[in-house]
Amino acid sequence: MKLYIKNMVCRRCVTAVQQVFADAGIVPTEITLGEVELATELAADEVEGLNTSLHKLGFEIIDDRKSRIIEHIKKLIIKVVHHSKEPLDINLSDYLSSQMNYEYNYLSNLFSEVEGNTIEKFFISQKIEKVKELLIYDELTLGQIAFQLGYSSVAYLSTQFKKVTGLTPGYFKSIKLNKRAYIDDL
Incomplete structure (x- = not known):
């Protein structure tokens, strides 16, 4: 079972x-x-x-099939973002389709219908959470973080980070290193 x-x-x-x-x-x-x-x-x-x-x-x-599919999508994205040391070397849509044996269009529509959000926005939010975590650990440069998470440039990572959090990565890092906090509070 x-x-x-x-x-x-x-x-x-x-x-x-x-x-x-x-x-x-x-x-x-x-x-x-x-x-x-x-x-x-x-x-x-x-x-x-x-x-x-x-x-x-x-x-x-x-207990329903649609919710299981949504959770599987989330699980795959979390695995790629939080538990992989290498950036995803194929398109997210191709990756999800190949892993789940469904057309991406079906997965995307189902995810949006059930979650009220897109797969892409969920993927971005997970990447930004990982960026926050890595910034707090203070072991990698922003360039290394950008590479690890598959960003095309540090500028693109910074732009996306500011769009989601309202802060630049540098400012976020400076306030979080001065005051340690739980990652859920960030």
Whole structure:
């Protein structure tokens, strides 16, 4: 049995979901971003109990096909942006289509219909979150960050960063290095 979990975006999310299952006395065979594989079927009351516990942590069990497709799109984008050291070497639309075996037009329309936002805007927002993280770590130059995230230039990264955050990367870095904060607060 496979359960699909909404809002899992990082390794800490996997750990939190593992704890919910452990607390319920259920041992999954595998937990990855957005998915929990189980060896046996769960009773309806077990699924409801898990969903209640997951909901307290900001997660949710997804039970319809459209939502699973949307979560898979998000999972792929998060993987490319946050967990890959190399920039995506093909177009995002081609990547998503090849990974999901759907026409990009279908994926794009479905995403916009369900999320009220475009795949491209979600992709950009994830890239900007990664830029914020890398700026705070202060280990890479802006040029290295631009390359790592597949920007054509530092100027383009800076323009997009300012458009999304209202701040230049340099100003953001200066205020965040002077006052450490949780990345969710940025």
